[in-house]
Amino acid sequence: xxxxxxxxxxxxxxxxxxxxxxxxxxxxxxxxxxxxxxxxxxxxxxxxxxxxxxxxxxxxxxxxxxxxxxxxxxxxxxxxxxxxxxxxxxxxxxxxxxxxxxxxxxxxxxxxxxxxxxxxxxxxxxxxxxxxxxxxxxxxxxxxxxxxxxxxxxxxxxxxxxxxxxxxxxxxxxxxxxxxxxxxxxxxxxxxxxxxxxxxxxxxxxxxxxxxxxxxxxxxxxxxxxxxxxxxxxxxxxxxxxxxxxxxxxxxxxxxxx
Amino acid sequence: xxxxxxxxxxxxxxxxxxxxxxxxxxxxxxxxxxxxxxxxxxxxxxxxxxxxxxxxxxxxxxxxxxxxxxxxxxxxxxxxxxxxxxxxxxxxxxxxxxxxxxxxxxxxxxxxxxxxxxxxxxxxxxxxxxxxxxxxxxxxxxxxxxxxxxxxxxxxxxxxxxxxxxxxxxxxxxxxxxxxxxxxxxxxxxxxxxxxxxxxxxxxxxxxxxxxxxxxxxxxxxxxxxxxxxxxxxxxxxxxxxxxxxxxxxxxxxxxxx
DNA sequence: CAACAGAATATTGTTGACAATCTACAATCC
DNA sequence: GGATTGTAGATTGTCAACAATATTCTGTTG
Numbered sequence: 001x002x003x004x005x006x007x008x009x010x011x012x013x014x015x016x017x018x019x020x021x022x023x024x025x026x027x028x029x030x031x032x033x034x035x036x037x038x039x040x041x042x043x044x045x046x047x048x049x050x051x052x053x054x055x056x057x058x059x060x061x062x063x064x065x066x067x068x069x070x071x072x073x074x075x076x077x078x079x080x081x082x083x084x085x086x087x088x089x090x091x092x093x094x095x096x097x098x099x100x101x102x103x104x105x106x107x108x109x110x111x112x113x114x115x116x117x118x119x120x121x122x123x124x125x126x127x128x129x130x131x132x133x134x135x136x137x138x139x140x141x142x143x144x145x146x147x148x149x150x151x152x153x154x155x156x157x158x159x160x161x162x163x164x165x166x167x168x169x170x171x172x173x174x175x176x177x178x179x180x181x182x183x184x185x186x187x188x189x190x191x192x193x194x195x196x197x198x199x200x201x202x203x204x205x206x207x208x209x210x211x212x213x214x215x216x217x218x219x220x221x222x223x224x225x226x227x228x229x230x231x232x233x234x235x236x237x238x239x240x241x242x243x244x245x246x247x248x249x250x251x252x253x254x255x256x257x258x
Numbered sequence: 259x260x261x262x263x264x265x266x267x268x269x270x271x272x273x274x275x276x277x278x279x280x281x282x283x284x285x286x287x288x289x290x291x292x293x294x295x296x297x298x299x300x301x302x303x304x305x306x307x308x309x310x311x312x313x314x315x316x317x318x319x320x321x322x323x324x325x326x327x328x329x330x331x332x333x334x335x336x337x338x339x340x341x342x343x344x345x346x347x348x349x350x351x352x353x354x355x356x357x358x359x360x361x362x363x364x365x366x367x368x369x370x371x372x373x374x375x376x377x378x379x380x381x382x383x384x385x386x387x388x389x390x391x392x393x394x395x396x397x398x399x400x401x402x403x404x405x406x407x408x409x410x411x412x413x414x415x416x417x418x419x420x421x422x423x424x425x426x427x428x429x430x431x432x433x434x435x436x437x438x439x440x441x442x443x444x445x446x447x448x449x450x451x452x453x454x455x456x457x458x459x460x461x462x463x464x465x466x467x468x469x470x471x472x473x474x475x476x477x478x479x480x481x482x483x484x485x486x487x488x489x490x491x492x493x494x495x496x497x498x499x500x501x502x503x504x505x506x507x508x509x510x511x512x513x514x515x516x
Numbered sequence: 517c518a519a520c521a522g523a524a525t526a527t528t529g530t531t532g533a534c535a536a537t538c539t540a541c542a543a544t545c546c
Numbered sequence: 547g548g549a550t551t552g553t554a555g556a557t558t559g560t561c562a563a564c565a566a567t568a569t570t571c572t573g574t575t576g
Contacts, residue, residue: 017333018334018528018530019529021333043556043557044557045557045558053531054530054531054532055531055532056314056317056529056530056531057529057530057531059314059318060317061321063322063325064321064322064325066325067321067322067324067325067326068325069415075275075279075537075558076276076537076538076557076558076559077537077538077557078558088414091413091414091416092415094360094416095357095360095415098357099356102356155349156346157346157350157353157423157426158349158352158353161353165415168415274536274559276559276560277559278559301526303526303527311560311561312560312561312562313528313561314559314560314562315559315560315561317528317529333528333529333567334527334528334529334567335567335568336528336568
């Protein structure tokens with residue numbers, strides 16, 4: 001009896017991820033890549049048809065994304081891609097800086113030689129990307145570098161938060177890692193983080209990890225001062241998003257802008 | 259036409275809330291109060307029947323709770339109330355301490371006389387509760403006090419995180435606010451927070467807010483040393499462990515269940 | 517008696533249909 | 547003309563049935 005194929009098929013089917021996971025990933029991808037713009041509404045029926053599933057999994061995926069902060073649901077109206085106000089963005093950077101510092105500190109207290117070497121290899125690879133002016137490669141390496149730190153720190157909730165907040169930040173569609181000078185500064189900060197982790201300097205690692213993200217916030221502040229407006233062009237149908245144009249204040253070491 | 263405010267409010271209230279919100283609140287209540295024990299599975303059909311709805315809203319509510327960290331879904335098997343390991347609890351306290359410090363610092367930089375007076379009134383009320391040894395009242399006041407700080411700090415994401423992490427902590431079912439000495443120490447720490455906020459001392463408020471939560475972590479550590487075991491008495495049915503080949507329904511590592 | 521295959525049962529995964537609600541636009545009135 | 551009301555279409559909210567999968571039970575076999 002020809003069983004091989006049947007068995008393989010059976011195993012494949014058993015490992016099939018529930019549709020809601022596929023849908024969630026796809027929606028997240030579309031949102032993060034801007035294929036669905038900030039402030040835009042997610043049409044359940046349309047998305048379901050395009051993805052070849054029914055509306056049930058789409059609705060579940062939307063609820064999941066809602067709790068993660070990528071979309072916002074309005075009763076009897078629909079779910080919208082979140083449109084962040086400038087002060088929301090600043091807050092996200094603050095939170096992310098704190099958690100990054102926490103993760104770096106945790107890793108500094110438990111890092112073994114293997115992870116230390118791995119992080120130093122990341123540094124070298126990013127240095128190479130800077131040399132060849134390959135910004136796309138640097139971007140990917142940068143992402144992998146930070147995720148590796150979060151993973152190695154072995155802090156489940158903090159890592160999840162860090163990743164989740166990173167996705168929220170991407171809603172603003174800022175291109176901060178652009179230009180040779182920015183890359184240069186970024187990897188210098190990376191080097192300080194790695195040095196502190198390698199030295200087992202817990203507080204130094206915390207400070208370096210937080211500072212690296214705070215510099216991203218500084219770039220956002222500069223852009224806000226220059227452009228003065230919202231982070232993203234407000235779509236016509238985003239009335240439910242709080243967007244009062246009040247003065248942005250922040251309580252970190254960067255002082256406050258008025 | 260001049261429509262009175264209470265009428266508009268009444269109409270708004272009558273406007274039916276989607277079932278998924280009601281179900282989510284009810285499930286959250288049941289989990290937080292321990293009516294569904296940690297590690298226990300949520301039976302969709304049973305819950306739907308008990309709540310008088312169909313399974314759709316129950317599933318959506320579960321997805322929502324999953325992203326919040328209260329439950330964990332396993333593909334083709336069900337969603338379980340999260341069972342926290344001791345180290346997960348410690349991590350939650352750390353995160354909560356950081357965010358509380360952030361919120362207190364933000365409030366110290368923007369507090370007006372009204373909120374300052376309000377916080378001092380909270381202090382006095384909690385002092386009274388200590389005097390009459392009314393632990394239940396102190397518990398409620400304590401909750402309201404911290405939520406008021408989070409609200410007044412006007413940091414949307416940080417506040418949501420603070421509240422959400424607070425619920426996760428409750429999964430461990432610890433009774434830290436018990437005994438006259440504990441209440442005494444707790445309100446002394448509250449007083450330091452309020453003093454820093456009233457003085458507009460941003461960094462002092464951050465430190466006091468963080469320290470207050472760190473002392474909760476210390477109590478958890480003491481208990482762990484004394485009892486040596488898990489945070490929660492392991493029920494016989496609560497030893498569910500996701501195994502190889504199962505699709506754990508989360509894209510991010512939401513921590514382990516043990 | 518232990519181990520195993522297979523049926524029976526319970527539970528989750530998914531779907532399409534129907535009801536409730538909102539939005540857009542045309543008809544009506546002042 | 548501008549505001550208001552009513553209607554049609556689109557979209558979300560909810561449900562119950564069916565399919566796929568996991569679990570439990572049971573009889574069989576070594």
